[in-house]
Amino acid sequence: MRKYSISLMLCTGVLFTANAQKIASNLNSKEIGVxxxxxxxxxxxxxxxxxAFVFTNTSTKEIPAKGWSIYFNLPRGIDTTFExxxxxxxxxNGDLNRIKPTANFKGIAPGQSVRFEMIANDWSLNSADxxxxxxxxxxxxxxKGIPLTNYKILPSTEIRQLTRTAGDILPVSTADVVYNTNKAIADIQAEKLIKIFPTPVDYQEKPGSFNLKSDVTIVTDPAFKKDAAYLSAELQKVVGKKPIISPAAKTNSIQxxxxxxAxxxxxxxxxxxxxxxxxxxxIGMFYGIQSLKSLLPAQSWAFVQKSIAVPAVEVKDAPRFAWRAFMLDVARNFQPKSEILKTLDLLALYKINVxxxxxxxxxxxxxxxxxxxxxxEIGGKRGHRDFDKAQLPPSFGSGPDxxxxxxxxxxxxxxxxILKxxxxxxxxxxxxxxxPGHARAAIISMQVRYDRLLKAGKKEEAENYLLRAINDKSEHHSVQGWNDNVMDVSMPSTYKxxxxxxxxxxxxYKEAGAQLETIHMGGDEVPAGSWAKSPAFAKIKQENSAIKTTDDLWYYFYENVNQLLKTYNLYLYGWEEVGLRKTRVDAQKITIPNPDFANQNIHLDVWNNVIGWGSEDLAYKLANAGYKVVLSPVSNLYFDMSYTKSFDEQGYYWGGFVDVDKLFSFIPLDYLKNMKQDRMGNKLPATFQNDKEKLTDVGKSNIVGIQGLLFSETITSTERMEYMILPKLLGLAERAWAKNPEWATEKDEVKAESLYSQSWSQFINVVSKRELPRLNYYAGGFKYRIPTPGVIAENGTVKANVQLPGFAIRYTTNGLTPTVKSPLYKGPITEKGSIKLSVFDGIGRSSRVEEIKNN
Structure with missing residues (x-):
């Protein structure tokens, strides 16, 4: 699931104070430049x-030498031994850190700046770091926390800043690298593109079109009354009024x-x-309606139309995978209900059903x-005041309020x-x-409940839902830096x-009339040391002979959880660790698929295929062993991974960089086939797959589907969420619904690459000329990512291209940022000097600017 490193050590200096008590009330935080x-x-x-930090005192007062602290979040851990x-x-705790001045600090005089260097483990590539x-x-x-808003992150521009290690040969996504990548994309005429997305199994265009107007009638079989009502409401958005629904056949109708x-x-x-x-x-009728909507031109959703020409087609269609899923994390950063409903409309349009x-x-x-x-009341908010008593602490830059x-x-x-x-x-x-891990919000909330009830003299009630033993001296450190985020699975109150x-x-779910087959019960990243010194563990070890070590507690926990879900006629679903068992081979500790839980309809999200970590084939091992697997690999399907290796592309990258092509090129049942390089850009050896497990026929039957995932550590707004989802979601939709492409099964590598190139061009043209223009308006419009232009200076001219054919490139030669009124790029630019270029969509939104010198 979430394996970014927490080992970053930051030794920061922050400079304030001489007599903090006197100036705290009138200090203007904007006068502290960082x-x-x-x-x-x-x-x-x-x-x-x-x-390095540089702190500047722009006020008329001295920043005092003591009496203050600076808090900040960092997605890696601090080495506090750095002198x-x-x-x-x-x-x-977590990613929250604090800097305090020592007795040696003398304060900062007005107008003075102070620089402090820091050493940190791992690396830093983009602004999310x-x-x-x-x-x-x-x-x-x-x-009282006072936000320091006069804060600037300096961009990284040098190779030593944009290269992680000596072995990092993955090129930075500079304008020329982007240009050479984009050259493989053919610009295909819009009328030659398939007009339904995701790609149907069988699609034939016919001469002519149907003239859709507000007077159209919907004629329905009784089985589809709800779908007819849905279609009528959808058509109202484009033709201005709801079509009449009738049981009798008529001309000028949708039947x-x-x-x-199937x-x-x-x-x-x-x-x-x-x-x-x-x-x-x-559900089949619903997807037929989505395909009909897909046929409508993008502008249909911009405003009410008098008539719409619907292209004549014959389509026979069905999905490849029954499980076509999108996971959204709203726990790290929250999304409002309105955005969730909007996202559900998006998923429905592209036939995502989970x-x-x-x-x-x-x-x-x-x-x-x-x-x-x-x-x-506690676990649903974050802030500085009385954190862990009145709320959770600031995380991921959420600030003091x-x-x-x-x-x-x-x-x-x-x-x-939402369910309805x-x-x-x-x-x-x-x-x-x-x-039991990743549970700190619940643990702290139940601790506050315990304290409240204990104070009221209700000890038994207080202990009813406690998730951590009061006298537990166990020490652990999670991947995300928490030292108290694991439920104590030895305690009966945890199961209550x-x-x-x-x-x-x-x-x-019952009140909503919604289907519930499973609840995902986690299972990810429980750190070593958990439960080791818990009095509850000591007690259960005496009472239960099957429990000898804390490893045994893992299986004990999920057996209990499995039985709990079965009482509600639900099956167990969790992260990959739920299906793994620790054992030893030749005294070496390894993990294997746990035979105890196999063949019990337990579903697993298998995320770990990080290239170079050694578990690239884990999904196939678990499927072969009898687990139902939802393919959720970080290398291809994590939407929170940064699009490209660029300082300006926010997002994590511990599992690699994920642009829309990573989703489109994913081969669900043979994804090892097109693993060509590791996450540092190094070519994999020819022997790479020799010791990797392939899917058996039984294993193939256990692959229930695929899932795209958006974790939200860096997703601090609805706009950022939509940027990271789109256009990646379109790659997911295509791979989950469309039939297995020829290039995925072709054994001749040269021919497979040629077939892939043709297929990729078709796909990205559909994305850029049909689907993204639709999403400018659909469901209120989405702020999808617009890629930067590829640009190269060559033979005295500047050449440009774009990943999304049909999107406009505009440029300036006067040093100003391009706008929708700037000249349109139509061919090589011969003007000399500094050329600035941006990509524009059909409603005037633009990409970041690329600048190049033409001498």
Missing amino acids: QWGLVENSYKGMPKYLS QKDFKVEHI APSGLYLVFDNEPN LRLGNM NEAYQLNVGTEGIVITAATS FHFHLTEDEGWRIEIPGLPELT NNSSGSGYYTKADFIE YATERHIRVIPEIEG FLAKVVDELVLM
Whole structure:
């Protein structure tokens, strides 16, 4: 799931104070200038980087020498042993850190700047790696955090800053690298493109079109009354009023007919006199309607149309995978209900039928559970004041006040509304309740509940849902830096808590009339040391002979959770670790598929195929061993991975860089085939696959589908969310729905590459000329990513191209940023001097600017 490193050590200096008590009330934080920049990666040949803060006092007062602290978030851990004269750095918990001046610090005089260098483990590549959420706290006002808003992150531009290690040969996505990559994309005329997306199994265009107007009638079989009502409402958005629904056949109609075919299959016939959609089920009919919507020109969604020419086609279609999923993390950073509903509309349009709702984490609990108000009152908000008593601490740059995307939750009514909305669109919502790790929001919330009830003299009630033993002296350090984020699975109260949460979720689904087959129960990244010194573990070890080590507690926990879900007729779903067992071979500790849980319909999200880590084939091993596998590999399907290796592309990259081509090129049942290089850009040896496990026929039957995932550590707004989702989601939709492409099975490597190149050009032309223009308007419009132009200076001219054919490139030669009124790039630019170029979509949004000198 979430394997970014936490080993970054930051030794920062922050400079303030002489008499903090006197100036705390009138200090203007904007008069404290802060800059941070990377100096170099691979510092002194080590897997560390050097960076520096510069603090500037722009006020008329001296910044005092003591009496203050600076808090900040960093997605890696701090090495507090790094010696520095003027400051000490403390790790608070998670990614929250604090800098305090030592007795040696003398303060900062007005107009003075001070530079402090830092050494950190691993590397820093883009702005997501920078310290964030800086705020100042004075000792005499410990509950008041003052945001430091005059903060600038300096861009990295040098090779030593944009290269992680000596072995990092992956090129930076400079304008010329982008240009050479884009050259492989053919510009295909729009009329030659398939007009339904994702690509149908069988598609034939016919002469003519159907003239769709507001007077069209929907004629439906009784089985499709709900789908007819949905279609009528959708057409109202484009033709201005709801078409009449009638049971009798008419001309100038859209007919919804009952037929004999597979569950999600449909047939669509558009002729000059009318439209016929045939399906055996409501869900098949729904997908036929989505394909009909796909036929409509993008501008249909911009404003009400008097008439729309719907191209005449014959389509027979059905999905390749029954499980076509998108996972959204709203726990690290929250998304409002309106954005969730909008996202469900997007998923429905592209025939994604599973919404994996990642609702709980260390940093947030986002769903109201009746009877446990602390889960949202404490676990649903973040801020500095009384954190871990009144709220959770700031994380991921959320700042000192609980008014950012770090705070928020869905009420019971909100969640039921989301469930109903999804059900109307044939989308199953799978809630995720993380455990036993990644559970700090729940643990702290239940600790606050315990303290409240204990104070009221209700000890037994207080202990009912406690998730951590009071006298547990165990020490652990999670990948994300938490030292107290694991439920104690030795305690009966942990299972009472989970039973309460499951029971309330089941009731919400029942009230919403929504299907519930499973609840995702986590299972990811429990750190070593958990439970080792727990008194509850000591007790259960005496009582249960099967439990000898903390490793045994893992299997004990998931057996109990599995049985809990079975009482509700639900199956267990979790991250890959749920299906793994620790054992030894020749005294070496290894993990293998756990035979105890195999062949029990346990579903696993298998994410770890990081190229070079050694588990590239883990999904296939687990499927072959009898687990139901949802392919969720980080190297291809993690939407939160940065698009490209560029300082300006926010996002993580621990598992590689993921642009839309990584999703399109994914071969679900043979993804090892096109693994060509590791995450550092090094070519894999010819023997790479020799010791990797291939899918057996049994294993293939256990691959239930594929899933794209968006974790939200860097997703602090709806705009950023949409940027990271689109156009990646279109690659996911194509690979989940469309049939296995020829290039994926072709054994001749040269021929396979040629077939892939043709297929990629077709796909990206459909994306750029049909789907993204539609998404400018659909469901209120989406702020998808517009890629930067590829640019190269050659023979006295400047040449440019773009990943998305049909998008406009505009440029200036006067030093100004291009606008929609700037000259349109039509061919090589001969003007001399500094040329600035941007890519524009059809409504005037633009990419970042590329600048090049033409001498």
